[in-house]
Amino acid sequence: MLGVVRQKMLGQSFPKIRPAVSVLRSYSSAAKQMTVREALNSALDEEMSADPKVFLMGEEVGEYQGAYKISKGLLEKYGPERVRDTPITEAVFAGIGVGTAYYGLKPVVEFMTFNFSMQAIDHIINSAAKSNYMSAGQMSVPIVFRGPNGAAAGVGAQHSQCYAAWYASCPGLKVLTPYSSEDARGMLKAAIRDPDPVVFLENELLYGEPFPVSDEVLDSSFCLPIGKAKIERVGRDVTITAFSKMVGHALKAAEILEKDGIDAEVINLRSIRPLDRSAINASVRKTNRLITVEEGFPQHGVGAEICASVVEESFAYLDAPVERIAGADIPMPYAANLERMAVPQVEDIVRAAKRACYRSVPLAAAA
Amino acid sequence: MSTAFSAAKFSTQPFSTISHDSPLVFAKPTSQFFGSTRKLRLTSSSKFNLSRRSGTVVAVSDYVKQKTSKSTTSLLITKEEGLELYEDMVFGRAFEDMCAQMYYRGKMFGFVHLYNGQEAVSTGFIKLLKQQDSVVSTYRDHVHALSKGVPARAVMSELFGKTTGCCRGQGGSMHMFSREHNLLGGFAFIGEGIPIATGAAFTSKYKREVLKEADCDHVTLAFFGDGTCNNGQFFECLNMAALWKLPIVFVVENNLWAIGMSHSRATSDPQIYKKGPAFGMPGIHVDGMDVLKVREVAKEAIGRARRGEGPTLVECETYRFRGHSLADPDELRDPAEKDHYAARDPIRALKKYLIENSLASEAELKAIDKKIDEVVEDAVEFADESPIPARSQLLENVFADPRGFGIGPDGRYRCEDPKFTEGTARV
Numbered sequence: 001m002l003g004v005v006r007q008k009m010l011g012q013s014f015p016k017i018r019p020a021v022s023v024l025r026s027y028s029s030a031a032k033q034m035t036v037r038e039a040l041n042s043a044l045d046e047e048m049s050a051d052p053k054v055f056l057m058g059e060e061v062g063e064y065q066g067a068y069k070i071s072k073g074l075l076e077k078y079g080p081e082r083v084r085d086t087p088i089t090e091a092v093f094a095g096i097g098v099g100t101a102y103y104g105l106k107p108v109v110e111f112m113t114f115n116f117s118m119q120a121i122d123h124i125i126n127s128a129a130k131s132n133y134m135s136a137g138q139m140s141v142p143i144v145f146r147g148p149n150g151a152a153a154g155v156g157a158q159h160s161q162c163y164a165a166w167y168a169s170c171p172g173l174k175v176l177t178p179y180s181s182e183d184a185r186g187m188l189k190a191a192i193r194d195p196d197p198v199v200f201l202e203n204e205l206l207y208g209e210p211f212p213v214s215d216e217v218l219d220s221s222f223c224l225p226i227g228k229a230k231i232e233r234v235g236r237d238v239t240i241t242a243f244s245k246m247v248g249h250a251l252k253a254a255e256i257l258e259k260d261g262i263d264a265e266v267i268n269l270r271s272i273r274p275l276d277r278s279a280i281n282a283s284v285r286k287t288n289r290l291i292t293v294e295e296g297f298p299q300h301g302v303g304a305e306i307c308a309s310v311v312e313e314s315f316a317y318l319d320a321p322v323e324r325i326a327g328a329d330i331p332m333p334y335a336a337n338l339e340r341m342a343v344p345q346v347e348d349i350v351r352a353a354k355r356a357c358y359r360s361v362p363l364a365a366a367a
Numbered sequence: 368m369s370t371a372f373s374a375a376k377f378s379t380q381p382f383s384t385i386s387h388d389s390p391l392v393f394a395k396p397t398s399q400f401f402g403s404t405r406k407l408r409l410t411s412s413s414k415f416n417l418s419r420r421s422g423t424v425v426a427v428s429d430y431v432k433q434k435t436s437k438s439t440t441s442l443l444i445t446k447e448e449g450l451e452l453y454e455d456m457v458f459g460r461a462f463e464d465m466c467a468q469m470y471y472r473g474k475m476f477g478f479v480h481l482y483n484g485q486e487a488v489s490t491g492f493i494k495l496l497k498q499q500d501s502v503v504s505t506y507r508d509h510v511h512a513l514s515k516g517v518p519a520r521a522v523m524s525e526l527f528g529k530t531t532g533c534c535r536g537q538g539g540s541m542h543m544f545s546r547e548h549n550l551l552g553g554f555a556f557i558g559e560g561i562p563i564a565t566g567a568a569f570t571s572k573y574k575r576e577v578l579k580e581a582d583c584d585h586v587t588l589a590f591f592g593d594g595t596c597n598n599g600q601f602f603e604c605l606n607m608a609a610l611w612k613l614p615i616v617f618v619v620e621n622n623l624w625a626i627g628m629s630h631s632r633a634t635s636d637p638q639i640y641k642k643g644p645a646f647g648m649p650g651i652h653v654d655g656m657d658v659l660k661v662r663e664v665a666k667e668a669i670g671r672a673r674r675g676e677g678p679t680l681v682e683c684e685t686y687r688f689r690g691h692s693l694a695d696p697d698e699l700r701d702p703a704e705k706d707h708y709a710a711r712d713p714i715r716a717l718k719k720y721l722i723e724n725s726l727a728s729e730a731e732l733k734a735i736d737k738k739i740d741e742v743v744e745d746a747v748e749f750a751d752e753s754p755i756p757a758r759s760q761l762l763e764n765v766f767a768d769p770r771g772f773g774i775g776p777d778g779r780y781r782c783e784d785p786k787f788t789e790g791t792a793r794v
Contacts, residue, residue, distance in 0.1 A: 091562065093607075098563055131552075139544055190771060
């Protein structure tokens with residue numbers, strides 16, 4: 001995969017040179033490279049040193065240095081009271097997190113993957129999300145639930161589900177999905193500082209991918225606003241919305257489309273709840289065509305919500321039906337070729353964009 | 368790593384299992400429920416100790432020994448304490464009876480779960496707490512709220528769904544919260560409150576160790592029922608609380624019935640207190656219809672937690688005189704069983720104790736009854752006259768801060784401050 005190749009190149013001999021593959025990303029000053037893993041680690045580190053009420057809790061976050069090494073070095077720096085290894089009891093450590101949040105501490109609860117959050121979903125929804133409302137503002141819950149979400153490589157059905165749509169449908173939660181290192185850093189800091197429960201959906205395959213970061217991003221007070229999407233690539237002909245890993249796919253698709261004369265606008269949603277409806281609608285009013293891309297299951301997914309929002313607000317501006325690209329409507333298979341078919345690929349996005357622009361190549365019968 | 372077991376460091380924590388023979392007089396137990404007299408040894412080290420054995424708990428506590436050795440007629444409470452306990456229990460009973468009346472008149476709606484018969488547990492425990500200690504309850508939480516100090520007016524208005532309720536009418540019967548009185552709910556799902564309570568206890572420890580508030584010794588009480596003791600979250604919390612030595616007391620209100628499911632039909636080993644030692648904490652069984660016994664046990668358990676010695680599991684054998692909720696026809700319970708427990712009504716028992724031991728006169732107690740009736744009536748009037756929530760209240764309180772990361776020192780949302788860095792985002 002492109003990301004992995006780039007990292008190997010850079011890691012070995014070219015630490016500071018820009019990636020050889022050109023990617024249309026806009027950044028204001030010259031780039032230092034930072035992987036998403038380093039971004040998350042540095043964000044956690046800075047927030048924990050700024051506020052003694054922030055603490056990290058989860059499986060393997062301490063002595064193992066984090067199941068995916070996100071919390072590397074934090075145990076040594078902050079001690080076992082603030083970086084707590086827990087037994088395998090998601091329900092209870094999520095609940096303990098909510099209990100401490102009632103009293104003003106700021107727990108960061110790590111799920112090894114968000115699939116395991118289903119064991120704790122009662123606490124995420126029923127106690128974290130609803131407490132502020134049920135208590136009429138007396139008990140706010142400044143908690144962050146974070147961890148990898150979505151499909152990894154070959155991990156099978158029970159480890160590959162994307163939970164963005166489920167959590168984003170619940171009032172009382174804020175759901176964030178970072179893509180680049182800048183997103184990861186800025187949004188994790190914002191999430192920790194936020195006085196409400198935040199579900200922070202990372203992606204395991206992005207952890208090792210380096211992105212250029214400016215000095216502004218490296219500043220310790222850097223924060224990104226919650227609820228604002230980012231236009232990763234400005235375009236004129238079709239809008240492609242995506243989040244998390246799919247942003248990378250959308251950007252690659254945009255490059256391919258450019259060669260065919262289609263100028264795609266790629267929106268990195270960043271925040272699924274609250275959804276930046278105004279940015280999406282403004283973009284659709286400009287391009288008149290929309291494709292939504294997500295990795296999760298298609299029914300009742302993020303794309304369905306975006307489509308409904310656009311149809312409600314910008315119906316007259318649409319020149320083509322809104323198309324949703326989502327994962328296949330099946331539990332994730334194990335075999336590598338089947339898994340590739342079950343997750344949106346760059347070609348799928350390109351084909352859909354062309355269909356939306358009425359310039360498609362006839363398809364074989366879709367599976 | 369397991370630390371060596373140093374004999375000098377253990378402390379015995381035996382507790383008594385109090386016999387049912389003479390309900391109000393403290394005596395050495397005539398029957399011992401388990402054969403072993405091995406005392407429970409706990410190290411004061413916070414490191415995980417593999418050689419910590421959970422022995423079965425037995426024998427009479429030192430505290431009780433002292434009491435009985437002084438004189439068999441020494442009283443457990445003073446007059447003031449006695450009247451306080453009596454008033455609190457009568458308050459709970461009268462309030463719940465009024466709830467039933469209001470429900471059948473249509474002023475209260477939805478799910479209402481009443482606490483009649485279990486007052487001794489709430490009063491016995493909560494009256495020993497400070498304001499900063501926390502209580503976490505289940506859906507049967509009206510009386511816990513009242514004992515903790517939430518005004519009757521606020522609770523009644525909440526039940527009526529009025530905007531003057533303790534949660535502005537947004538919570539309801541099952542979701543009573545009070546920041547001021549540290550009542551952390553009010554949870555509809557059984558077992559849901561126990562991890563929250565564990566978290567509150569964790570906060571107390573965190574404040575002491577990390578935030579250096581040296582005198583923070585707040586204790587948390589988690590109330591839940593017998594049905595909850597078969598739920599995974601209960602066991603997970605026993606483990607975590609004992610592992611991290613949290614200042615919490617797990618209070619099981621074993622009223623023998625979970626709606627229509629009897630405890631013995633649902634549980635492989637119905638003796639819940641035994642499950643404490645399995646996780647490394649003392650497990651005590653107490654007669655929950657006797658407020659004085661509950662209070663004695665509560666003193667020890669809360670004292671243990673406050674001193675930093677860790678959690679305790681207390682099983683209170685009690686009974687609810689009414690059905691599970693006001694919608695429950697309560698057909699499955701044997702009338703003989705109901706009569707047996709009705710004869711052990713905690714309020715009547717305390718009244719008898721106070722009068723027999725000349726701590727209070729009939730007239731004083733009647734005056735308290737009257738006063739409580741007036742308080743409850745006033746609460747109903749207040750609730751009746753309170754306004755219903757305004758339409759604008761519908762969308763409020765979903766978030767503490769809907770815009771994100773808080774309000775800055777100048778009172779405006781931080782993300783609207785132009786100097787607040789937005790990184791390289793083009794928005």
